[in-house]
Amino acid sequence: MKFFVDTAEIDAIAELNDLGMVDGVTTNPSLILKSGRDILEVTREICDLVDGPVSAEVVATEAEAMIAEGRRLAGIADNIAVKVPLTWDGLKACKVLSGEGQMVNVTLCFSVNQALLAAKAGATFISPFIGRLDDINLDGMELIADIRTVYDNYGFETEILAASIRSVNHVAEAARIGADVMTAPPAVIKALANHPLTDKGLEAFLADWAKTGQKIL
Numbered sequence: 001m002k003f004f005v006d007t008a009e010i011d012a013i014a015e016l017n018d019l020g021m022v023d024g025v026t027t028n029p030s031l032i033l034k035s036g037r038d039i040l041e042v043t044r045e046i047c048d049l050v051d052g053p054v055s056a057e058v059v060a061t062e063a064e065a066m067i068a069e070g071r072r073l074a075g076i077a078d079n080i081a082v083k084v085p086l087t088w089d090g091l092k093a094c095k096v097l098s099g100e101g102q103m104v105n106v107t108l109c110f111s112v113n114q115a116l117l118a119a120k121a122g123a124t125f126i127s128p129f130i131g132r133l134d135d136i137n138l139d140g141m142e143l144i145a146d147i148r149t150v151y152d153n154y155g156f157e158t159e160i161l162a163a164s165i166r167s168v169n170h171v172a173e174a175a176r177i178g179a180d181v182m183t184a185p186p187a188v189i190k191a192l193a194n195h196p197l198t199d200k201g202l203e204a205f206l207a208d209w210a211k212t213g214q215k216i217l
Helices: 010-018 029-035 039-049 063-074 088-099 112-120 130-135 140-154 168-177 186-191 196-212
Strands: 002-006 024-026 054-057 080-085 103-109 125-128 159-162 181-184
Touching (some): 080 088, 088 112, 112 140
Parallel strands (some): 054 080, 159 181
């Protein structure tokens, strides 16, 4: 499974990237707002730092304007994936931009039918939102599984990008089901290393080591 980090914070991306934990980055208008940076400037900086796809989202709602914004964003760097919403206009923009050879991430997916349309429109990535479905008492993981089945049935090359991940359990389940990519905030990715038995075992080892009175350095 590929790991995308869901942030526009350069320091957080750099830390994970140095460990080989970053296969790409996803941003959205909310994350750009949180960063306090100019969208073109911070996106260019991220693209310089990361080799993999960097999703940059359009903010227009009409197809022609989305296409124009997408082309502008795509001009930032070769590894830009233009992010468009899963609306009819977004699908039109996806078809045009993907036809021009541009990576496209179709976001805000909440149903299998939407995912099927995105694949037909040539999406590079489809982003089903797990956490937001869970928030309204629906099973976000069931959607990932259903999309996986449909895509495998017909050989669609669109990659399933599990998004709106809120917990380490979401990551494990998405990997088990077979999502191609997951995107999560830096804190969730770092929390994957945590386990209480690891902490307990390390504490016991260190206590025993202290009793030996020895030093390695």
